[in-house]
Amino acid sequence: MEALFIFIIKSSALLVLFYCAYYFLLDKETFFNSNRWFLLAGLFTSLILPFVVFTKIVWIDPAPVSILNTNAISVLNKSQISFYRSAEIESFDINWSYILLAIYSIGFLTLLVKFAIDFYSLNSVLKDKKVQQQADFKFVDIKENIAPFPYFDYIVYNSSMFTASELENIIEHEKVHSDQNHTVDVLVLRIFCILFWFNPIIWMYKKAILQNLEFIADNEAAKKISDKKAYQYTLLKITTHESCVAITNHFYQSLIKKRIVMLNKNQSKKRNCWKYYTIIPVLIAFVLLFQIRTIAQEKERKDLKENTQNETPVYVLKIRKNTTDQELKEMAEKLKKDHNIDMVVSNVKRNTQNELTAIKVDINKETENAQSIEVEGDEAIKNCGIIVTTKDGLKNINLLTDGLIDEPATIRKRIAEISQTNGSNLLPASPVSPTPPALPAFPTGPMPQAPNADISKMPNPPIAPADRKDKVAMAKFEIEMAEFLKKMETFQPDMSAYEKQVEEIMSQREAAYEKEMAKYNLAMDKFSSDMDKLNIEMEQKYGKDSKIYETSMKQRNLEMRRLEINKRQHEKDVLLYERELQKIERQNNRF
Numbered sequence: 001m002e003a004l005f006i007f008i009i010k011s012s013a014l015l016v017l018f019y020c021a022y023y024f025l026l027d028k029e030t031f032f033n034s035n036r037w038f039l040l041a042g043l044f045t046s047l048i049l050p051f052v053v054f055t056k057i058v059w060i061d062p063a064p065v066s067i068l069n070t071n072a073i074s075v076l077n078k079s080q081i082s083f084y085r086s087a088e089i090e091s092f093d094i095n096w097s098y099i100l101l102a103i104y105s106i107g108f109l110t111l112l113v114k115f116a117i118d119f120y121s122l123n124s125v126l127k128d129k130k131v132q133q134q135a136d137f138k139f140v141d142i143k144e145n146i147a148p149f150p151y152f153d154y155i156v157y158n159s160s161m162f163t164a165s166e167l168e169n170i171i172e173h174e175k176v177h178s179d180q181n182h183t184v185d186v187l188v189l190r191i192f193c194i195l196f197w198f199n200p201i202i203w204m205y206k207k208a209i210l211q212n213l214e215f216i217a218d219n220e221a222a223k224k225i226s227d228k229k230a231y232q233y234t235l236l237k238i239t240t241h242e243s244c245v246a247i248t249n250h251f252y253q254s255l256i257k258k259r260i261v262m263l264n265k266n267q268s269k270k271r272n273c274w275k276y277y278t279i280i281p282v283l284i285a286f287v288l289l290f291q292i293r294t295i296a297q298e299k300e301r302k303d304l305k306e307n308t309q310n311e312t313p314v315y316v317l318k319i320r321k322n323t324t325d326q327e328l329k330e331m332a333e334k335l336k337k338d339h340n341i342d343m344v345v346s347n348v349k350r351n352t353q354n355e356l357t358a359i360k361v362d363i364n365k366e367t368e369n370a371q372s373i374e375v376e377g378d379e380a381i382k383n384c385g386i387i388v389t390t391k392d393g394l395k396n397i398n399l400l401t402d403g404l405i406d407e408p409a410t411i412r413k414r415i416a417e418i419s420q421t422n423g424s425n426l427l428p429a430s431p432v433s434p435t436p437p438a439l440p441a442f443p444t445g446p447m448p449q450a451p452n453a454d455i456s457k458m459p460n461p462p463i464a465p466a467d468r469k470d471k472v473a474m475a476k477f478e479i480e481m482a483e484f485l486k487k488m489e490t491f492q493p494d495m496s497a498y499e500k501q502v503e504e505i506m507s508q509r510e511a512a513y514e515k516e517m518a519k520y521n522l523a524m525d526k527f528s529s530d531m532d533k534l535n536i537e538m539e540q541k542y543g544k545d546s547k548i549y550e551t552s553m554k555q556r557n558l559e560m561r562r563l564e565i566n567k568r569q570h571e572k573d574v575l576l577y578e579r580e581l582q583k584i585e586r587q588n589n590r591f
Contacts, residue, residue: 005097010050010290012199013571017282018042019205024506025275027208029268032216038276039209040185043192045283054287056294058529060536104198111194122151137178139171150177163468169234172224176217185213215262222263232260233481236461256461260485281514288521294528315339318385321355339388339395341365347374355380365397434530436563437523440516443509459487531560 018039026035125144131154132139140156148157148170155174159167177183189206196202218231225231235256315338317331325348332343342364349358358376363386375381387398462480465473 002097005100007050008196009568011046012196012201014046014049014283014286015042015196015199015201015205016575017286018045018279019201019208021275021279021282022208024502025278029272029275030219030262030265031268031273032212032219034273034276035212036185036209036216038279039205039212040188042205043188047192049283049286049291052287052291054292056292056525058294058525058532060529060533107197108194111197115190115194125156126151126154137175148174150174150183152181152183153178165230166234169221169225169231172221173217176220177213180216182213182217185209211258214259218259218263228263229485232263232485233478235259236464236481236484285514285517289517289524294525294532315388315390316385317388318383319356319359319361319381320383321380323356335363335386335388339365341388341395341397343386347376349376351380353380357381361386363397365395371397434527434534436527436560437520440513440520442513445505445509459484 019042022035022039022042026038029035125142125146126140129140129142132141136153138154140154141159142156143158143160145161146156146158148155150156155171155178157167157170157174162170189209193202193206218235222228222231317335319328319331328345328348332345335341335343344362344364345359346362347358347360348356351357356375357378357380359381360372360374361384362372364371373384375384389396389398461484462477465477468474
């Protein structure tokens with residue numbers, strides 16, 4: 001479940017990167033075909049790159065071997081203990097993962113059903129229609145009041161809705177869509193919208209792709225039409241339509257003003273192609289930050305044999321809930337025989353599963369003070385036991401439990417009490433968890449004001465007369481149209497100085513941000529290495545089954561979750577900054 005959510009987050013982030021690159025750098029360029037492949041590459045990169053994971057191996061020095069058994073958790077010297085078995089606290093937790101998955105599934109299935117309905121509607125339009133084959137195209141003249149659209153090599157239109165010249169312009173436009181297989185782009189885009197329906201960027205991405213496809217068709221169709229102005233009239237005469245087929249390109253899909261502006265815009269200079277390559281360092285940074293898995297491997301211990309010979313001998317007796325009376329007897333005999341320690345077991349109680357629920361163990365040695373472990377309750381006991389260490393010929397006896405008992409407590413009929421007699425607590429200090437580095441913030445600041453930003457002064461296109469056979473009205477309309485186009489030319493500002501200022505500011509901020517990110521990546525590598533060392537050290541020192549190891553791992557996971565929260569907050573801050581830039585751009589260059 002977690003892997004699915006991580007994939008969705010990474011894919012969404014990649015979509016944001018590609019869309020921002022297109023919106024801020026490429027949207028006003030006339031590289032329409034290159035923009036098409038750039039946007040499609042963004043879709044497939046967001047789907048594939050999250051699965052590409054590189055492995056980085058970090059070699060670490062071997063952790064020192066602990067003299068305690070890996071099952072030893074709590075060691076109290078010369079003490080008398082009555083301890084409790086920690087009870088699990090029953091609580092009701094809402095599993096948000098399943099709730100989010102359910103919400104996602106509802107949206108996914110809803111859009112999938114709508115996709116199927118749209119296909120059915122398309123087949124209904126084409127069913128039993130007369131098809132006229134011309135070259136590589138199949139023309140279908142329908143009677144339904146539906147906007148013209150291409151579907152692979154089919155071009156569908158209603159000839160009764162247009163004049164001969166308008167129909168010619170429309171067919172040239174739709175031929176470009178059909179010839180360049182724009183239907184494939186639309187279908188791929190529709191699939192991504194179903195998969196990432198929750199991400200608002202995918203809907204903005206959809207608008208950008210469909211709009212760019214219209215730019216391609218307009219640009220290619222205008223080359224084949226002798227009267228370029230008449231083609232623009234066709235765009236302006238018919239600006240809306242009541243009905244269209246949802247899964248196809250239709251003739252009225254883009255904003256007419258922007259299409260006219262792009263038709264009259266000069267071709268972009270080839271040197272501006274560098275903007276496509278700006279996405280490469282961003283993708284590299286994404287891979288370095290999120291697609292590299294660090295694995296810690298311990299160096300070979302050359303002096304292991306020598307260290308083993310110098311280690312302090314350790315003897316451990318562990319009492320589990322399923323330990324039998326015979327095994328307890330054998331433990332007592334072995335302690336007496338090997339270490340001259342008296343072990344007396346009493347107050348043994350078992351449940352219906354023959355598990356120990358109560359036990360008292362008294363140990364005594366002539367040179368040591370007496371010690372005892374006593375457990376009593378309604379549930380099976382936790383593991384407990386005895387550690388005997390030998391150093392310089394002297395034996396030291398310690399008791400151990402699977403839980404640290406810091407103060408008296410009562411939980412579920414179990415009483416925990418510590419009564420120190422002699423000696424001190426020999427519990428070794430736990431290694432300190434390393435502190436994760438802080439994520440750098442993307443530099444922010446004011447942006448320059450674009451010229452001619454007052455969109456309210458832009459003229460509105462004239463409305464075509466309802467009766468197109470009215471020559472007087474049509475003549476008046478053409479005069480108004482000529483005036484409109486003339487006024488529109490004054491609203492094409494020289495944005496080169498403004499774009500240069502924005503590019504310089506953004507390049508400076510990106511350079512500063514990349515330096516901070518490089519430092520952060522180095523710090524993260526060190527942090528990951530330190531965490532791996534800590535994990536190995538804790539496992540070797542206390543054992544995977546120990547309470548200290550469990551507590552340490554919880555603390556480690558907490559730190560990692562905090563780090564992940566910081567990353568998400570950082571991504572949110574960057575997204576908010578990008579949205580602010582988009583807002584400024586819309587205010588200054590809205591056509």
